[in-house]
Amino acid sequence: MSNGEMAMNKEMLELCAWVVKTAKVAGADACMVNLDSNRSVEVSYRDRRPENIKEASTKALNVRVFVNGRYSNQSTSDLRKEALRDFLANAVVATRLLAEDPYRTLPDPKYCQGRAEMDLELADAAYASFTPENRHEMAKAMENACLQAGGDKVISVTAQEEDGKQESVLVASNGFEGYSQGTYYAAFAQMTAQDAGDRRPNGYSYAVTVCRSDLPRPEEIGALAARRTLDLMGAKKIKTETLPIIIENQNVGRLFGGFLSAMFGRSIQQKRSFLADKKGQAVASRHLTLVDDPFITKGLGSRLYDDDGITAKKRVMIEAGVLKEFFVDWYYSRKLEWEPTAGGPSNLVIPPGRRPVQEIMKDLGRGILISGFIGGNSNPTTGDASIGITGQLFENGEPVQAVAEMNIADNHLKFWHKLIEVANDPFLYSSIRFPSLVFENVVVSGV
Amino acid sequence: MAEMSRRSFLKTTAGAAAAVPVLAGGWQHLLGAEKPGYFEREFGISDALCRKVLAASLARGGDYADLYFEHTIGNWIVLEDGKVSRAYSDVALGVGIRTVKGDQVGYGFTQELDEKAMLNAAAIAATIAAGGKTEPAKQFAWLKTKNHYPLKKLLTDVLLTSKLPLVQGVNEKCFARSPLVVKVNATFHDQQKRIMVVTSDGVKAEDLQPRNYLTAAVVAEKQGRREQAGWNLGGRRDFSYFTQAAVEAIATKAVADTLLLFDAVQPPAGEMPVVLGPGVTGVLLHEAIGHGMEADFNRKKTSTYCTMIGKKVAEPFVTIIDDGTIPGMLGSINFDDEGIPGQRTVLVENGMLKSYMHDRISARYYKVKPTGNGRRESYQHYVQPRMRNTLMLAGPAAPQDVIRVAKKGIYVQNVSNGQVKIGEGDFAFYVSQGRMIEDGKLGAPIKDINIMGNGPKMLQNIDIVANDLELFQGGTGACGKGGQAVPCGFGQPSCLVKSLTVGGVRS
Numbered sequence: 001m002s003n004g005e006m007a008m009n010k011e012m013l014e015l016c017a018w019v020v021k022t023a024k025v026a027g028a029d030a031c032m033v034n035l036d037s038n039r040s041v042e043v044s045y046r047d048r049r050p051e052n053i054k055e056a057s058t059k060a061l062n063v064r065v066f067v068n069g070r071y072s073n074q075s076t077s078d079l080r081k082e083a084l085r086d087f088l089a090n091a092v093v094a095t096r097l098l099a100e101d102p103y104r105t106l107p108d109p110k111y112c113q114g115r116a117e118m119d120l121e122l123a124d125a126a127y128a129s130f131t132p133e134n135r136h137e138m139a140k141a142m143e144n145a146c147l148q149a150g151g152d153k154v155i156s157v158t159a160q161e162e163d164g165k166q167e168s169v170l171v172a173s174n175g176f177e178g179y180s181q182g183t184y185y186a187a188f189a190q191m192t193a194q195d196a197g198d199r200r201p202n203g204y205s206y207a208v209t210v211c212r213s214d215l216p217r218p219e220e221i222g223a224l225a226a227r228r229t230l231d232l233m234g235a236k237k238i239k240t241e242t243l244p245i246i247i248e249n250q251n252v253g254r255l256f257g258g259f260l261s262a263m264f265g266r267s268i269q270q271k272r273s274f275l276a277d278k279k280g281q282a283v284a285s286r287h288l289t290l291v292d293d294p295f296i297t298k299g300l301g302s303r304l305y306d307d308d309g310i311t312a313k314k315r316v317m318i319e320a321g322v323l324k325e326f327f328v329d330w331y332y333s334r335k336l337e338w339e340p341t342a343g344g345p346s347n348l349v350i351p352p353g354r355r356p357v358q359e360i361m362k363d364l365g366r367g368i369l370i371s372g373f374i375g376g377n378s379n380p381t382t383g384d385a386s387i388g389i390t391g392q393l394f395e396n397g398e399p400v401q402a403v404a405e406m407n408i409a410d411n412h413l414k415f416w417h418k419l420i421e422v423a424n425d426p427f428l429y430s431s432i433r434f435p436s437l438v439f440e441n442v443v444v445s446g447v
Numbered sequence: 448m449a450e451m452s453r454r455s456f457l458k459t460t461a462g463a464a465a466a467v468p469v470l471a472g473g474w475q476h477l478l479g480a481e482k483p484g485y486f487e488r489e490f491g492i493s494d495a496l497c498r499k500v501l502a503a504s505l506a507r508g509g510d511y512a513d514l515y516f517e518h519t520i521g522n523w524i525v526l527e528d529g530k531v532s533r534a535y536s537d538v539a540l541g542v543g544i545r546t547v548k549g550d551q552v553g554y555g556f557t558q559e560l561d562e563k564a565m566l567n568a569a570a571i572a573a574t575i576a577a578g579g580k581t582e583p584a585k586q587f588a589w590l591k592t593k594n595h596y597p598l599k600k601l602l603t604d605v606l607l608t609s610k611l612p613l614v615q616g617v618n619e620k621c622f623a624r625s626p627l628v629v630k631v632n633a634t635f636h637d638q639q640k641r642i643m644v645v646t647s648d649g650v651k652a653e654d655l656q657p658r659n660y661l662t663a664a665v666v667a668e669k670q671g672r673r674e675q676a677g678w679n680l681g682g683r684r685d686f687s688y689f690t691q692a693a694v695e696a697i698a699t700k701a702v703a704d705t706l707l708l709f710d711a712v713q714p715p716a717g718e719m720p721v722v723l724g725p726g727v728t729g730v731l732l733h734e735a736i737g738h739g740m741e742a743d744f745n746r747k748k749t750s751t752y753c754t755m756i757g758k759k760v761a762e763p764f765v766t767i768i769d770d771g772t773i774p775g776m777l778g779s780i781n782f783d784d785e786g787i788p789g790q791r792t793v794l795v796e797n798g799m800l801k802s803y804m805h806d807r808i809s810a811r812y813y814k815v816k817p818t819g820n821g822r823r824e825s826y827q828h829y830v831q832p833r834m835r836n837t838l839m840l841a842g843p844a845a846p847q848d849v850i851r852v853a854k855k856g857i858y859v860q861n862v863s864n865g866q867v868k869i870g871e872g873d874f875a876f877y878v879s880q881g882r883m884i885e886d887g888k889l890g891a892p893i894k895d896i897n898i899m900g901n902g903p904k905m906l907q908n909i910d911i912v913a914n915d916l917e918l919f920q921g922g923t924g925a926c927g928k929g930g931q932a933v934p935c936g937f938g939q940p941s942c943l944v945k946s947l948t949v950g951g952v953r954s
Binding site: 046049050051052053054055056057058059070071072074075076077078094095097098099100101155156192195198199200201202232235237240270271272335374375376377379380381382384385386388390404405406407409443446447 | 535558632747752755875879948
């Protein structure tokens with residue numbers, strides 16, 4: 001880290017402390033300030049030349065103001081002190097017009113104590129030496145590999161590199177002080193192919209990491225995008241059938257999102273959770289264990305405290321199918337009269353199983369490997385969900401037909417009991433680190 | 448309160464003018480800002496400065512450059528458990544600078560509206576080109592357009608105390624409707640977005656885009672079962688749109704829709720006729736044809752529609768338009784985010800595919816006039832061709848005939864969420880509310896079902912269009928593309944699609 005960056009940290013912390021002090025002078029009883037500073041760069045290639053180049057820095061200050069039992073939350077990007085003084089004065093006056101809310105306070109400091117003393121390694125030391133030439137080379141290499149692997153089927157290839165660094169400071173009048181910094185690198189390649197008639201399947205692959213050295217080679221990402229696109233060729237819908245399905249690792253998160261939405265304190269307190277009375281009960285088969293782990297080094301969701309400043313802890317949310325915990329932030333913990341846990345997930349982990357997908361496919365006989373979802377939604381109050389799928393019909397471990405325009409629908413409280421195996425391939429390029437999952441007896445609707 | 452410059456007040460204050468009566472009076476002359484020149488008056492953005500920054504963005508060549516200034520003030524008040532005990536506000540101020548060379552784009556933006564910061568951002572945008580410099584226009588002329596969303600009063604001048612009764616009213620009326628109602632959330636949001644576009648070809652255009660909505664989200668409980676539904680009204684409205692009648696309408700529909708779900712059944716899975724009811728079901732049109740008709744996908748040959756211009760894609764009674772000029776609708780724009788006037792673009796006329804939706808880049812590629820569809824989420828984003836209000840025009844049939852002819856299938860009343868795969872044309876949309884159709888009549892309610900189809904096939908399969916075109920009057924519709932969300936409107940008459948895949952749970 002350069003001296004300039006060190007100075008920046010101190011400057012950000014000092015500004016936040018000043019904001020807290022100034023808000024109190026303006027009449028706030030308590031306040032919590034979050035200051036983010038981000039820099040991001042983006043380079044994309046198409047037709048072997050840059051398509052887009054973008055670069056910018058942003059700052060954002062967010063203030064949570066508590067006045068006379070009342071609360072508001074205000075954001076600005078103007079960080080000049082004279083402007084902030086007015087901003088805070090106005091925030092206090094506006095807050096006074098709202099209704100009193102006895103549940104709205106800063107967290108009890110005891111929940112903010114005992115912060116882990118560890119380096120999560122979220123800032124890549126190599127970032128400072130990542131040059132514009134490196135970015136262009138990366139995008140070009142992805143594009144080239146995708147064009148080569150796609151061959152004469154290629155209509156269009158786009159390859160995009162994005163990277164950035166961010167710093168964040170959280171300071172509150174209850175004495176809380178936190179600082180974090182991070183870097184990220186994202187590589188994305190997509191291809192459109194010519195299929196029969198007017199069908200032009202589009203597939204993609206991507207990776208996001210904290211450190212440059214953990215990114216797959218750009219050639220691999222490009223080639224994989226081509227392979228995933230070619231896998232969609234000739235897709236059609238087949239007859240409605242009850243089948244085993246395998247949901248590919250990087251897509252599990254989207255389906256699980258519907259389940260997750262019912263795991264929040266707010267959903268429960270607002271009577272919008274199908275899981276509200278299920279703590280301690282089996283909500284999935286014994287194959288599902290879900291861990292919220294904030295301490296994974298170089299993890300995209302890693303952190304030492306949450307948005308309320310509450311100390312991060314590793315928690316088993318679902319253990320062998322049994323629901324153990326909810327995500328309860330400070331405010332809803334008070335409304336529910338429960339203990340707070342965390343406002344939301346950090347890194348979500350489903351511990352991997354033993355076997356690769358290919359081996360599992362051989363045992364399943366006939367089934368569908370789902371490689372993409374489309375549309376769909378989930379009702380957090382009832383657990384009903386329905387979502388479109390694309391993927392491969394397989395028989396005896398071999399793909400026999402690409403499928404599209406098909407759908408799966410179920411209730412989350414039934415669906416996760418159909419989980420029969422967890423594969424050994426966690427997707428590590430996201431804060432949702434799930435392996436591929438295998439379900440039995442799923443109605444896949446088509447013709 | 449400390450003395451403040453007018454400029455710092457505008458830059459920093461989101462809710463205060465609205466929230467603080469004592470201040471609001473002092474700033475009434477803001478209404479005068481309706482005359483062009485807001486950014487010059489408030490932030491000192493002169494023509495000379497614009498020209499200097501444009502020249503910097505074309506310093507290495509390029510065909511075109513533009514500046515997009517934005518000052519947006521957004522406020523939310525939220526009612527939960529009977530109290531308005533939460534308010535949010537956000538101020539966005541910045542300028543995006545774009546250099547275009549053919550179909551290549553360089554982009555920089557800054558939150559600081561001073562010359563040095565703007566020249567830095569322009570230098571980044573300029574890197575897309577690598578040649579001799581291009582000269583921007585010597586002078587800029589104000590673009591004159593109609594105003595499709597006039598305001599009687601600036602949204603920033605509406606007092607917080609005038610907004611509170613709206614969410615309180617929604618809450619009271621929802622609970623009064625039924626003893627089964629157990630939770631109500633109500634939100635009022637208003638956003639005032641001021642933009643100025645200055646282009647290297649001499650256009651300067653300034654707009655004030657309002658956006659607002661009032662929502663009700665209801666949970667009801669009956670014999671241990673719970674259901675949720677909601678409704679909202681809004682768009683680009685003057686505050687006077689939110690009357691007691693509007694409050695009543697939102698509460699009535701939100702509660703009625705929630706209660707209906709207690710009787711809902713799951714439809715069977717498989718292909719069947721689908722009738723779209725009027726209004727918000729236009730989401731299907733948006734997914735099935737709208738995105739595929741955005742010209743960037745066609746210019747890149749990645750849309751299934753890229754070879755279909757001039758061809759018959761539907762029966763002669765099908766006409767589909769994208770219209771930025773409908774008063775007060777969420778997707779309306781006086782001009783787009785690259786200074787092209789808002790307009791009505793016919794996509795499908797009497798069954799023939801007529802035009803894509805263009806931004807400047809694609810219009811140049813196709814050698815046609817831009818259609819005013821160049822939009823962006825904010826100064827932090829570059830322009831893409833995007834929809835405005837996309838609707839199917841009314842056809843000849845009576846609505847009851849559509850259901851009668853469908854005979855057995857699904858009737859779609861409300862949808863939440865949709866998605867399309869542009870290249871294949873495959874789309875999905877999620878039915879949050881609908882009915883079974885049995886023997887040509889509406890039957891049991893249904894809910895929470897995804898419906899799948901293919902855009903071009905669906906267009907061909909539209910068998911009947913009714914004469915009951917209804918525009919969705921909501922304010923919450925946002926469309927996502929390339930990581931950018933922009934507000935869009937929908938409209939749809941009742942129509943029968945011969946066959947779509949219904950994602951039920953029974954085989």
